[in-house]
Amino acid sequence: MLRSGAWLTYSPVLADVKSRRLLRQAAKALEQTDPALALQLADRAQKEETVAAEAAIRVLSDLAGHGWRVRVTPRQIAIARPDQVPLDDTERRERVRAQHIRARDDQLRNPAARAFIQSMETRRIHSGRFVSIFSLLRDGRDLAPALGTAQSLKEPERFEALRQLIKPYLQTISGNEQCEFTGFRLADIWRYFRYTWANHYVSVPGRSMMILVRDAAAPNHPIIGIAALGSAVVQNTARDRWIGWEPDVLIPQIVEGKTLEFAKWLVSTLDRAFQTTFVDDFLADRDISYSDLRQPSEEAIARLESISRLSREQHHRGLPLDHKRNARIGVVSDEYWRAEAASDLFKSKRAALLATLMRAKRVFATGPLNHRPEDTVRELLKSATGKQILGSLIRKAKSETVGISIADITVCGAIAPYNHLLGGKLVAMLLASPQIVASYRDRYSDYTSIIASSMAGRAIKKPPMLTALATTSLYGVSLSQYTRIAIPAGAVGGSTKDSLRYEKLGETLGYGSFHFSVPTRHALSTLCAQSSNGALVNFIFGEGVSPRFRALRDGLDELGVDSDELLNHGSPKISYGVRLASNSLECLLGMDIEPKYYLPLGDTRKQSEQIARWWTERWLSRRIQREDVLSALAAETLVYPIRHKARVTLPDIESDQLTLFS
Numbered sequence: 089m090l091r092s093g094a095w096l097t098y099s100p101v102l103a104d105v106k107s108r109r110l111l112r113q114a115a116k117a118l119e120q121t122d123p124a125l126a127l128q129l130a131d132r133a134q135k136e137e138t139v140a141a142e143a144a145i146r147v148l149s150d151l152a153g154h155g156w157r158v159r160v161t162p163r164q165i166a167i168a169r170p171d172q173v174p175l176d177d178t179e180r181r182e183r184v185r186a187q188h189i190r191a192r193d194d195q196l197r198n199p200a201a202r203a204f205i206q207s208m209e210t211r212r213i214h215s216g217r218f219v220s221i222f223s224l225l226r227d228g229r230d231l232a233p234a235l236g237t238a239q240s241l242k243e244p245e246r247f248e249a250l251r252q253l254i255k256p257y258l259q260t261i262s263g264n265e266q267c268e269f270t271g272f273r274l275a276d277i278w279r280y281f282r283y284t285w286a287n288h289y290v291s292v293p294g295r296s297m298m299i300l301v302r303d304a305a306a307p308n309h310p311i312i313g314i315a316a317l318g319s320a321v322v323q324n325t326a327r328d329r330w331i332g333w334e335p336d337v338l339i340p341q342i343v344e345g346k347t348l349e350f351a352k353w354l355v356s357t358l359d360r361a362f363q364t365t366f367v368d369d370f371l372a373d374r375d376i377s378y379s380d381l382r383q384p385s386e387e388a389i390a391r392l393e394s395i396s397r398l399s400r401e402q403h404h405r406g407l408p409l410d411h412k413r414n415a416r417i418g419v420v421s422d423e424y425w426r427a428e429a430a431s432d433l434f435k436s437k438r439a440a441l442l443a444t445l446m447r448a449k450r451v452f453a454t455g456p457l458n459h460r461p462e463d464t465v466r467e468l469l470k471s472a473t474g475k476q477i478l479g480s481l482i483r484k485a486k487s488e489t490v491g492i493s494i495a496d497i498t499v500c501g502a503i504a505p506y507n508h509l510l511g512g513k514l515v516a517m518l519l520a521s522p523q524i525v526a527s528y529r530d531r532y533s534d535y536t537s538i539i540a541s542s543m544a545g546r547a548i549k550k551p552p553m554l555t556a557l558a559t560t561s562l563y564g565v566s567l568s569q570y571t572r573i574a575i576p577a578g579a580v581g582g583s584t585k586d587s588l589r590y591e592k593l594g595e596t597l598g599y600g601s602f603h604f605s606v607p608t609r610h611a612l613s614t615l616c617a618q619s620s621n622g623a624l625v626n627f628i629f630g631e632g633v634s635p636r637f638r639a640l641r642d643g644l645d646e647l648g649v650d651s652d653e654l655l656n657h658g659s660p661k662i663s664y665g666v667r668l669a670s671n672s673l674e675c676l677l678g679m680d681i682e683p684k685y686y687l688p689l690g691d692t693r694k695q696s697e698q699i700a701r702w703w704t705e706r707w708l709s710r711r712i713q714r715e716d717v718l719s720a721l722a723a724e725t726l727v728y729p730i731r732h733k734a735r736v737t738l739p740d741i742e743s744d745q746l747t748l749f750s
Contacts, residue, residue, distance in 0.1 A: 095159065095166040100144040101648030107133070107141035114145040115165045118152040126152075134611070139618060143611035143647055147604070151654065153190055154603045188287040188562065191602050193739035195288040205736050208280045214271035219308075221280050223270050225734050226303065226310040228505040228724035235509075235712045235721070247705050254509075254708070255304040256312055256700040257693075258518055260297060260527045269308040274300060281314050281503050283736045287562060287602065294319030294491065296498075297531060299524070301515050303506075311734075313502035313515040317495040317528065320558060322487075326594030326663040327558045331494075332673045333486045335479040339469060353679050357481050358452070360488075360678075361445050365438055366429040366545030370395075376442075384446035392443040399436035422546045429545040438543055441484070448477045485678045491537065492552045493676050493683075495528065497559035501569065504733035505724035510711050512569035514703045520575065520588045520666050521699050522685065523692035525554045555672040555683045560596060560661040570664040577686045580698040586670070586686045593663040600655070601637050612643025 098115075102108045110133050117125035126149045133142035148167070152158055155170035195201060208221040231253070238249040261274045270277075278298045282289045299315040320327075325334070332338045362381070370376045375395060380388040428434055451474060468474030497519060502511025518524070532552040540548040561568040570590040578584035601609075616639070637655070644651035669675060669683035687695055711717055724732050 095168045096650065096653060098148065098158075098165045098167045098649065100140065100147075102140050102144065104138070106136075107138045107144075110138065110141045111144050111148070112160065112165065115148060115158055115160045118148060118158040119160050123149060123153065130607075130611075139611065139615050140647060143608070143615045143643065144649075146608040146611050147644070147647070147649070147654065150604050150608050184562070185286045188602060191605070192283075192286060192288040194605055196283065196736070196739055197741055201283070202738060204276075205280065205283065205738065208272070208276065209735075212271070214269075219270040221270075221272070221277070222726060222730060222732070222735070223308050224267070224272075224277065224311050225503075225726060225732050226306050226505055226724075227726045227732075228508075228721040231306075231505060232718045232722035236718055239712045239718075243709075246709055247701075250704050250708055250712075251701065253305055254312075254506075254704070256301055256514060256518070256696075256703075257304055258521070258523055258527075258696050259300040259302055260524075260531075261300065262297075262531060274298075277311065278314050278316075280736065281311060281734065282499060284503060284734060285499070285501065295495070295532060295535070297495075297528060298499075299519070301502075301511075301518060311503055312506045313511050314499060315497065315501075315515050315519055316499035317519070317524070317557070318498040320490050320494045320496045322490060324558065324596075324663065326596070327665055328486075330591065330593045330665050331556065331676055333482060333676070335475060335482055338482060338677075339475070339478065349679065353485075353677065354452075354478075354481060357485050357678060358445060358448060361441070361481075361484050364540065364544045364548065365441055365445070366426065366543065367438075367442065368426075368545065369430055369435070370439070370442070380446070384450050386450075389443045389446050389450075392439045392446070396436045396439035396443065399432045399439065403432035403436060425541045425547060426545040428542040431542075434542045441543070444480045444484075448481060451477050482677070486676070488540070488550070488678060489676045491539070492532070492550045493554060494556045494558060495554055497557055500559065505721045507733075508711075508717050508720045508724075510569070510703075510707045513573055513707055514700065516569055516573055516590065517575055517699050517703055518696055519557060520668060521692065521696045522687045522689045523696045525668060525685070526689055526692045528552055528554050553675065553683050555669040555675045556665060556667050558593075558663065558665040560663050562661070568662060568664070573666075575699060575702060579702050580687055580695050581690065582685075582687045588666055588668065588686055590664050590666045593665050595660045595662055601640050604640060609640060609643075612647065613639055616643050616646050 100111065102111060110129050114126040114129040117123070117129070126145060130142050130145040130149065133139075133145060148158065148165075151167060157168045157170070159166045159168070196205075211218045211220045213219075234253050235250070238246055238253065241249055259274065261278060265274050266272065267274055267277060275298060278300060279289070295318065297317045299317070301312040301315070302309040303312050328334050329337050367376070367381070370392070371378070375391055376388050429438065451468065468478060497516075500512065500515050500519065501507070502509075502515055506514075529552050535549065535552065537548050537550055540550065559570070561570065571592070573590040575588040576584070577586035577588065641651045641655060644654055667686075669685045671680050671684045674680035675683050724734070726732055
């Protein structure tokens with residue numbers, strides 16, 4: 089990775105003198121802290137259809153906007169990461185926050201976003217009275233003195249008083265439901281407050297469940313915080329090691345006493361994988377035979393690997409928009425899924441998987457797995473090939489459960505004035521409640537898995553039983569709302585021996601795409617589409633992890649610059665996870681079907697209330713002892729002009745470019 093302060097030559101591949109001249113002029117403008125001129129040159133390159141020059145200028149402008157230094161010499165353009173000086177956690181947090189706010193403000197300059205915010209803030213009549221989004225904010229002038237009065241009480245009177253002042257409850261959003269107090273769509277309420285976050289709002293593919301946390305103790309049930317669960321990312325090393333999805337973590341557990349259990353799991357995983365992989369087209373085309381499936385040969389495996397490569401290349405040269413239209417028509421017949429399985433994308437994936445499964449079957453054929461499974465597993469662990477096969481089967485098991493038994497917390501936090509009261513911890517705690525598990529199960533119980541169905545050539549439905557949640561902090565510092573969160577299960581209806589705890593799993597590598605703007609991503613995508621390689625990323629669900637990130641990487645590579653260096657934003661995040669069941673690993677590997685939840689799925693609303701009670705006693709009761717907290721709370725008023733911090737702050741459109749470098 090490029091060291092802080094070290095200079096890296098920035099030399100995109102530009103075919104003509106005019107493009108190189110435009111880039112050099114833009115680099116000089118950025119060196120002299122004139123970003124407006126640089127963007128004018130990018131616009132000029134766009135109008136003149138010099139796509140590579142436009143992309144090169146926009147990439148350089150984005151880097152400069154995030155603190156990278158630019159230096160122009162007679163022979164080259166050079167860039168360097170911001171000088172890294174020793175920073176404490178608060179300073180690091182503010183530096184990262186400033187970078188995120190730049191991307192968020194770009195989003196808030198969009199006319200559609202501004203029109204939406206204005207519509208939410210404009211008063212309208214509902215049930216005979218004027219309401220706006222401000223009707224869902226709590227005025228700190230009333231709450232602060234009431235909490236101050238409760239502060240002077242002794243326990244347990246203080247706890248009871250606090251429970252009357254703040255009564256949290258969960259409200260999940262599943263469609264076009266409206267708020268009974270304002271008439272707003274719940275999804276619009278969620279979206280409005282999401283715009284108050286420091287980072288920009290991006291919708292995520294796959295499963296997504298938006299959640300509001302509201303306060304029944306005040307008129308209109310104001311919003312305490314918002315949250316969202318999304319499909320878990322496929323690759324997260326820290327999370328995978330925590331769960332046990334990494335072979336070097338799982339294999340020692342096998343050796344220590346679970347060999348027989350694991351051997352049985354190997355057999356069932358292999359059989360299930362064959363049964364849920366569509367092979368009719370391979371058999372019809374005589375790429376493989378039934379005897380190959382029973383007794384795989386190296387020749388058959390090699391043919392499948394070749395088919396996988398060729399189909400992947402065909403997919404990249406295909407027509408992704410037509411594919412997307414077909415996938416949206418809502419047909420769920422097996423004929424539809426067979427057509428999806430035959431698409432180049434899934435044909436490639438099926439061929440690669442079958443090759444792996446057949447190679448595993450060849451290895452297993454050398455040992456008496458069905459008769460003496462423990463001996464066979466021990467033999468497998470002695471060879472590199474055996475360990476590779478075990479790793480492949482672990483990844484296959486992971487692919488079957490990563491989308492249904494674990495979810496990512498994509499949004500979690502409190503809005504003012506509740507953020508002053510550690511409301512973010514309350515929201516995080518409520519996400520681990522049985523009510524969320526039950527809502528997620530009910531939402532997706534009849535959900536057809538797109539990828540699994542496309543691999544099997546028939547509709548596949550998997551029971552959505554959440555057993556764990558994972559997330560990453562926005563800032564790579566320990567000042568996180570997830571730290572020290574532990575819910576004693578005995579306090580909320582579970583066993584007194586158990587607790588739900590957010591665990592710190594490790595740090596990410598600091599790679600991402602947030603530091604590149606939408607115009608830059610568009611320019612790089614256009615560059616890729618016009619290249620001889622064609623559009624490598626089609627943004628089709630199932631194509632792979634993080635299409636936005638991969639599209640950026642492909643574009644930077646096509647531009648001829650070091651994508652590894654430029655995609656490293658230098659702001660690693662901390663990963664956290666919480667197990668919801670004592671047998672999370674077994675469920676996530678497919679060894680167990682029924683989760684053993686720490687909190688039983690009984691009266692889930694009551695259990696959420698008990699979690700809120702625990703938050704009141706553990707966090708709120710102590711937080712209000714601080715006078716500075718009560719003062720900050722009192723400052724959150726709804727007096728016009730409204731400066732309540734839960735109001736979206738729109739960036740200035742005219743002067744924004746100059747302020748980036750002030």
